[in-house]
Amino acid sequence: MANARGPGLPNVMVLATGGTIAGSGASSTTVVGYTAATVGIETLLNAVPELKTVANVKGEQVFQIASENMNNDYWLKLAKRVNTLLAQDDVDGIVITHGTDTIEETSYFLNLVVKSKKPVVVVGAMRPSTAISADGPINLFNAVILAGSEEAVGKGVLVALNDQINAARDVTKNNTSTADTFRTPELGFLGYMQGNKPYFYRQSTRRHTADSEFDVSNLDVLPQVDIVYGYANMNRVAIDAFVAAGAKGIVHAGVGDGSLARPAVEPALDDARKKGVVILRSSRVGNGIVARNGEAKDDEHDFVVSDTLNPQKARILLMLALTKTTDTKDIQRMFFAY
Ligand code: DGL
Secondary structure (H helix, E strand, C coil): CCCCCCCCCCEEEEEEEECHHHCECCCCCCCCCCECCCCCHHHHHHCCHHHHHCCEEEEEEEEEECHHHCCHHHHHHHHHHHHHHHCCCCCCEEEEECCCCCHHHHHHHHHHHCCCCCCEEEECCCCCCCCCCCCHHHHHHHHHHHHCCCCCCCCCCEEEECCEEEECCCCEECCCCCCCCEECCCCCCCEEEECCEEEECCCCCCCCHHHCCCCCCCCCCCCCEEEEECCCCCCCHHHHHHHHCCCCEEEEEEECCCECCCCCHHHHHHHHHHCCCEEEEEECCCCCCECCCCCCCHHHHCCEECECCCHHHHHHHHHHHCCCCCCHHHHHHHHHHC
16 A cells, blocks of 8 residues: 655655666767667766656666566566565655566566555656657656656556556557657557646556565566467467477467467467467457457367457466466456456
């Protein structure tokens, strides 16, 4: 639960992990071909002196990477640090600065493992800190306000860039390079940042954070779950390779409503299932529900469906589900709950 806030400004911790928000380019007009993860947290905070007017801010460099290099070890380190800090009465909220390439994955992972209702806001930038009209400083300023706000308490992990507030479960990167890239297609933003204040109009109906059954506090390794991408003329090679490499779960990013190519792919997934690998049917489409027993006889094959989670998020939920069970009925419950 959020601690009873003291008088005065909220106490917000900013945990830095790298990315473009900490990036630098050869000149002020370098907006592609720059180097991510070069500027330290103290420099980022000092570049926005206005932060002192909205929160008592402290910074910590948890690690410094371009987020395409994110992995389970980094996630476990970050999640444990976040939970330790949120358990402190002198921390009201947390901002995580992060590369935008995998912001949607890290935020969803945290949405499932943070054990607090206090705000956690993940923020990035689409232009490096050295660029004309760098978006990092204003994004960071807004993220600190949001993380220190009462309005964000209990809303789950949030992704806030470009004055827009997205839920970790549904946000995804929609454009390779524009500042408005983060969207929640069809289901929409939760709200906006405007005039240094958060405005919420919706909230997630799915379980998250303090209401989550997942706990990584005693975990040092997460189960290997991989994704195979569906396309015309697909074969079984990738599926067999992932099984041979020891995957505990495979997410199939199918065409359409999670369709499986026959005779190449479905038998490969059946063979994997017979070896104990949990099979998750998702879709490459990006929106909509993957219906159970729709494009495949899931009951008969003992497959699980992803509901509306895209493949990269379905992978995360399946990975955490496998830390608790291999029972596919229980795992399917989780996909209809989170
Ligand atoms: N290398 C990418 C990353 O760290 C840069 C993209 C960005 O942060 O906006 O995610």
